[in-house]
Amino acid sequence: MFITFEGIDGSGKSTQARLLAEALRHDGHDVVLTREPGGSPGAEEIRRLVLEGDPDRWSAETEILLFTAARRDHLERTIQPALETGRVVISDRFADSTRMYQGMSRGDLRATVDQLHKLMIGREPDLTFIIDMDPEMGLARAKGRQGHEERFEDMGLEMQRRMRAGFLALAGEFRMRCHVIDGARSTDAVAANVLSMTRAALARPDYD
């Protein structure tokens, strides 16, 4: 099963992805925990290109190409081989992030994102958790971390508000795989919610 976490910066995706991986390993599953942009050596190199430097470093169109190139490498080298050997793959962000960040932050490029996705990726997750929360809380949490990867976080609160609305709309668009999770609760409460939904999905006959 291929599981992804999506949502605005600071919503708790990395924390929840890690906790879910630990809980599923405890249940006896073989789990690969990965992230985007990145998740393979080549994609981690592209990560540095897209996350560091000036916010205007790349146009939205160039970013679509860079994020999709990174994703293709991640899929070929990490995700597909793991799924083929029966492992559970958990990714902190995947294509829904490109649909949101590059698809709607600077004009409406969603159709371009979707076309390139169809051509080069062609795979959706089986299960997606969209961690929803107030953008001010998310931004405060994200800013609380140290680091150099701030190109997108520097885009500010208004952008985060649009991303939140976009992620909620996306959940409506991909109803079969997307679950909106209230991220404004304690870490443990969110993790329990995510784990019970994942166990239910893994128990369904079509995931045998």
Ligand code: ADP
């Ligand atoms: P994301 O990957 O979505 O950007 P993180 O998991 O890195 O989010 O969390 C951002 C910050 O908020 C981290 O410092 C993390 O420890 C903290 N955090 C995560 N979940 C919660 C929570 N439920 N309550 C309070 N703080 C949290």
Ligand code: TYD
């Ligand atoms: P990430 O490391 O997950 O940051 P955070 O933990 O703060 O959520 O992702 C870094 C940034 O990359 C984030 O602001 C969203 C952006 N991003 C895109 O713009 N497009 C994409 O396709 C992906 C995967 C990420």
